[in-house]
Amino acid sequence: MHPTDEVLAAIALGDKVSHSDIEHVGGCPNCSATVAELTDLKARVAATADVQLTDPPELVWAAIAAEVDDHRHEDLPPATASTSSDAPVQNPAPVSERHWSRRAWLFGAAAAGVAIGVAGSQLVPRLTQSQPTLLAQTTLDTLDTKKPGGEATLINSAGTLELTLRVTPLDAGAGYLEVWLINTDLARMVSIGVLPGGAPEMVFPVTATLFDQGYRIVDISREQFDSKPQHSGDSVLRGTLA
Known part of the structure; x- marks a missing residue:
């Protein structure tokens, strides 16, 4: 007979257990593997002792609750056509096989609490990070006929x-x-890059300083391979960000 989950957790914690339980674990691959996993979990918990935990926002807890609820419904036995009150109640598995004992559960809960705290401190900023914000946009027109030829955002x-x-x-x-x-x-004016010929879309990184200092007119020009860094004066499209 295998030791209970509580006994296996006690062995991993270093608590005193019976000699027979220790001998069993030493010769049982399944129990030995369980104790090894719990021991590793204990080490992970100890390694995060100095981590400062943060409380995740409600959306994180809501996601966890939804996940737990889904698994709870998955564990329910399928409904049968019979609704008779005389039908025998079927127990799918002994309680000891479906649930950890209280001490083993507390062991896992303690580790899970640390894991949630560490993950929360790293993931919450990403979960709550604001979406990209539109600062300005403009239509790009030809200079001579003012015909729209594109847009800039x-x-x-x-x-x-x-x-x-x-x-x-x-x-x-x-x-x-x-x-x-x-x-x-x-x-x-300042050049921010080259637009490949025929490219329908291109993204250019710019600095907030340029925008704040008034560099808001977007210009696309034809340039020749003449080693001259100045604007050629041949603008194809132009628009002012606003």
Whole structure:
């Protein structure tokens, strides 16, 4: 006869148990494996003794409750067509096989509490992190005919500003397409990257400093392979973020 879960937990905890139980565990692969798992769990709990735990928000507890409820319903025996009160009650398994004893349960609960605390301190910020925020957007038009050719959006994603361009296929001619941010004073500009020819969408990281200093005019220009870093003056599309 196997020792109870309580006895196995006591062995893992280092508590005093009978010599016969210890001998049984030493010769029983299943019980020995269980004690090894509990001992490893004990070590993990001890290793997290200095971890500062944080209380997860209600949404975390709600998710845990839903998961537990799902498993509880999975464990219920299937309903039968018979509803007679004379039908014998079937017990699917002895209680000792379906549940840990109180002490073994407390052992697991203590470890689970630490695990939830550690996971909560790491995952809660990610669970509660705000979604990307739209800061500004604009339609990109041609300079001569003001024909719309695309759009630009500036979003804040986890503290990083990203400028996304969505345009109709553009012809770079014999050169390439370059993306610029021009200051609203029309006296300063900075290149933020190259738009591959034919690319319908591209994301460019930008700094909040540029946006705050007035670099809000998005410009796509045709450039030649002439080793000149200045804007060519041949703008294909332009729009002001607002």
